[in-house]
Amino acid sequence: MFDKELPYFDLFVNTSDTYKFRHCLELLLAIEKPCFFTGVTGVGKTVVIMNTLDRLVEQNVVSININFSAQTGSLQTQ
Numbered sequence: 001m002f003d004k005e006l007p008y009f010d011l012f013v014n015t016s017d018t019y020k021f022r023h024c025l026e027l028l029l030a031i032e033k034p035c036f037f038t039g040v041t042g043v044g045k046t047v048v049i050m051n052t053l054d055r056l057v058e059q060n061v062v063s064i065n066i067n068f069s070a071q072t073g074s075l076q077t078q
Helices: 016-030 045-059
Strands: none
Touching (some): 016 045
């Protein structure tokens, strides 16, 4: 549903692919299995994951976000 008060960068348009990815992510989270999204830059991996996690807040799912960059090393992560 369109919300005209929503900021531009928070808009999310469902496509058949985003729906499939979200559904798979929800299924894996429901059975507490890890999942890994991969793909080229700009295909919407982060957007799908963030949108899915935002939807799961209603089910008492709490997410913690950690941002990485090309300069982030394994020692920094640990």
